[in-house]
Amino acid sequence: MSALRRLPELVGPAALVVACALLGSGVSGSLQPYFLDTLVKVSIVVALYVFIGNSGVLSFGHISFVALGAWTAGVLTMERSAKPAIMPGLAHFLLVTNVGNVPSLALAAGVGAVAALVVGLPLMRLSGLAAGIATFGVLEIVNNVLTYDQSIGPGENAFSSVPQTTGIWQAAVGALICVAVAFVYQRSRFGRMLRATREDPAAAAAAGISIYRQRLLAFTVSGGLAGFAGGLYIHLLSLQAGSLYLDLTFITLAMLVVGGSASLLGAVVGALAVSGLDSFFSAATNGVDLLGWHLTVPVGTAEIVVGTLMALVLVLRPSGLTGGRELSLPRRRRRAGAPSAPEPAA
Amino acid sequence: MTAALVVDGLRVRYGAVDAVRGLSLEVGRGEIVGLIGPNGAGKSSTLHAIMGAAPVVGGDVRLDGVSLLGRRSEDVARRGVALVPEGRRIFGELSVEENLRLGLAARRSRRNGNGLERAYALFPVLREYRSRQAAALSGGQQQQLAIGRALVAQPEVLLLDEPSLGLAPKMVDLVFETLVRIRAEGLAVLLVEQRAQRTVALADRSYVLANGELRLVLGPQDADDTERLVAAYLA
């Protein structure tokens, strides 16, 4: 019966996603983009969580996998007639190949996973600050290459003429897939082994757990999810290399930190809460009506609010809104007090 | 003999582990007091607790009647308690003289001019190597440096954490002789050691610690009573 016991851990986050989707499908056309964006962000943050939450190691570089996934899906689904104009230097193979919506997402996930595997092979030996800086380097490299390499994508140009197939249901299903994969992973013995290395590296190593291998597995899975999320993203917005770089890294990390980096619920809650705030204040730059008041804020307010929130959470409550806890059945006595924000595991 | 340092019912706990359970001891001026016991007995923890570098959950530590608990390490040092840490912890990349100068931070008055003189007088080899990188010194010389560094601050209490560890016999002799000289100058010395026999022979009295608790107090006359020593360790 232990599988059933754990079900709230999956159902909670999934229900939140579905609720968001339902809400999003009911609002007016001008508000719907915010919900779509939120749902894709949930996918990204869950991808981040699969690695950071389970291993306790900071990765600054996951958005590079999102970018690679976006590039893959975008290049392969862009209207063939538009390709030469937007991507003049494109390699011939990419010029002539087009795939459908779902295959593009699958390929995006595949590219993300492979890239993560390649990056992870050397990098998973690192912990703490070294891992943070090294993964940041990966972000820089990928951004640099994607910005200037015209043979694999639009370079500095924005992706356009990509079919906008990420509607409310694709975004929701995508997020649910990510949540489900994250749940299956963390309940699997691999996920549990990795979490053991986070709690007590010495004991885990003594028990024969290979920290390196478990981290590499989580990194690869999370890279795949990130790539998948990138595929969802490119079918939603006309993206550029610059929009898949520091700003997105910052906001997705903020979402994870604020929600609570040690739990799946935290990832989803954080993404929804912070995205809600961000969307609200972004919309408010054009004026919103709230409870009878008309509110207009200057550009940049959203980022200030999120940044302040993130800093406050780190200082005052590092374990985030959820305290790193998952949703569980009330009868069960769970050990309270999960670990806090990412710390070096070994 | 006024007790300079009083440890009163000290309890130290690291997480779920009680390292020290209600230890009480006293060190007076012009005394060497030994603290011996097997590995993990809580000896180092006691010294760290005195220096404000260990989680104390009960009891008190007093210097001349004033409690040291809750103070930061640097404040304890500035009040006149100096520690010679386990493993010496000298700054290998700094010169010998710079290492000594670091000890001056805890000095409470500038009365006695060049504080480094005391270290050089006690350990002439330090004067000879004053400009050399500390990492170039031998183990025994580094130990002299560590002790000298503690003394330049002119402390009232000197704590030593296993100074003889890894030293050649001649060096151990030197260290112990130095302690006798320091005692003669009126310092209160608390010596944590693994070498039970030599410590018991040297010290005015020795506390035997095992599993965080005080087992026995021995005097120099017990130094040759190996049975008693062993029994105390294994109890």
Added chain:
Amino acid sequence: MTVVGFLNLTWPTFANGLALGGVYALMAVGIGLVFGVLRLVNFAYGQLIMAGGFALAYGAQWGLPNWVSILFCFGVVLALSALLDQLVFRPLRTHSPAVMLVATFAVAFLLQNVALLAFGPLGKSAGSLALLNQPWDIGGVFVKKIAVISVATAAGCLALLQLLLTRTPVGLHMRAAAMDFQTARLLGMRANRVIGGAVLVSGVFAAVAAVMLSVQEITVTWTFGLQDTIYVLAGVVLGGLNRPVPATLGGFAIGFASGILGGALPSSQSQYLPSFLFAAVIVVLLVRPNGLFTRGGGAVERV
């Protein structure tokens, strides 16, 4: 007139390289000092420089004499630096270096967007010091005044720093704290003073960098200093994060290379420079990850 033929390197470009190298060397010190005593990588360092840049811009706008503007710049940077230390660095001292990096990352974005809000996307002109961008005629070669002044200032600052570190007690403590913080405390080192001192010097260098950069950039925008910080960070990691001299050299090297290559190489070849740079950083981290951070233990000791 070329110095090195194939690189199309001219004296002015060489001088620019030296100038940028000098600025980056100062920034490297600022980042490295604070890392040494706090084990904190201050991602928001660029924003201190940005604040200084805006202070200079306002000074120019208010028609203040240059030296007053510069003083104002120093004041603003040091105040902001102290504020960051109190509000962010101190509360976070017990956390791991990785968490501290994330926190300063958040602060960097926060400050950037505050600047966007306050000064708009176009920024302000730090105009009046632009006179220094005029060239000097040295033996028939035109070298920008600011290049010479940059190099001289950087060299002077570094020399003063070296004096501070080797001849003063607080400097000695800063070096010791970077090696073994806990033991230094046990010897009586006043932790807060030493940390405060490092933050202060780091702030001073940020202010100097702000002055030098704003002369070259002319316009101060909300993104001022961010890319520079990223490159300097790479240089410092390459040099060795916890060793002051190599870190400074690392910063200098990056700045010098950027300055030269920016002017000497056609852009098609220098585009991928960041990739090579960060690939080198990753290699260094893999080869000696411990060399960066093991001195003196973890984060908890700083409480």
